Amino acid sequence: MPASDPFGDLDALLRRCRKGDSRAWSNMVDRFQGMVYSIARRSGLGEEDAADVFQETFVALHRWLDKLESGHAIPKWLAVTASREAMRASRLRKRGPDSLEAADMPLDELLANEERSVEDAALEALEAENVYAALEKLGEPCRSLLTSLFAVEEPSYKDISANLSMPIGSIGPMRARCLDRLRRALAREGVLTGS
Amino acid sequence: MKKDRQEEIERSVDAALEGASTDGLPAEGRQAVHEFRRIVKVLRMPSLEAPESVRNAAKSLIPAPERRVLFARLVSSTLQTEGVRSAQGSFQMVFEAGEHRARLLYSPERGEWRVTGKVDGPGWTFERKGSARTCDAEGRFEFRAASLGDSAIVLAAGDVELRVPSAEEASEHEPGPGG
Secondary structure: OOOEEOOOOOOHHHHHHHHHOHHHHHHHHHHHHHHHHHHHHHHHOOHHHHHHHHHHHHHHHHHOOOOOOHHHHHHHHHHHHHHHHHHHHHHOOOOOOOOOOOOOOOHHHHHHHHHHHHHHHHHHHEEEEEEHHHHHHHHHHHHHHHHOOOOOOOOOOHHHHHOOOOHHHHHHHHHHHHHHHHHHHHHHOOOOOOO | OHHHHHHHHHHHHHHHHHOOOOOOOOHHHHHHHHHHHHHHHHHHHHOOOOOHHHHHHOOOOOOOOEEEEEEOEEEEEOOOOOHHHHHHOOEEEEEEEEEEEEEEEEEEEOOEEEEEEEEOOOEEEEEOOOOEEEOOOOOOOEEOOHHHHHOOOOEEEEOOHHHHHHHHHHHOOOOOOOO
């Protein structure tokens, strides 16, 4: 019988972290490091501030391990916490004319705006996390094709054809099929509901 | 996939990527375009990974316990005369360290090696290439290795860490008694 992977289940992962299992905790950090770090960097923070936000977020998670309802609450909890920490770090960086105290807006309105920004950033990060996870599960050739097609440098169909050994004429139809498969997978998981 | 359906999907994807108006499309079509746009927006975001030092700092919040490291030695092998480099078929190796024993069976499969193993009893994990997996209740585990030089693993339980060399490294030493 092959070995089992105990970290596929977030509830099991949370239980092991609560017991002080260092491997489970390490897996927790690895699993969500991309999402947490992305939130910090996309909020405009430099590497050093983003590293601080990252550490503060996981320190908070470590403190809250016993209070979280279930493992399934972890992704959203982390996204919201990281967004809040990033917002706080951004605000501290901007002391001066753009700071909270100096803005021409009532404080309660400023705080409400800030809370909305935190929520928006968290939801965006969660959606991204779900898309990446679903893309991983799609397997090949969709995973490589979609990753190549929408990479930052956006290579040509000719380059993609050469790299993936795929006829150029098949890339367009395959792109559509893979995106549709990804869309249906996300719809089954309840992601992408609402506008 | 039927041709009409394929064409409909391609049109929706093109509309999403070109930012075309969805006026005139049925509700289902507008929803599909909208969803494709959200997906593509995510796919276009650069993927950011935290630097290793940053990850390690967070991981240190629950530090790994000190482990007693034992180096497993080969005690028997079914490859006694031909050697690992010319191995064509399956073969078995038995390793020991302290009071612990691990049996590994190496089987060639589609250009790589499938390795199935068993260590004594429950509670073990095996680690390879930076990731850890739990062995089953009887101490069994399985993994794939690109080559026999790439088959080293670490078995851990409690405060014990058993380092099992690759089959290639192990075969460079004579097996001990019982081989």
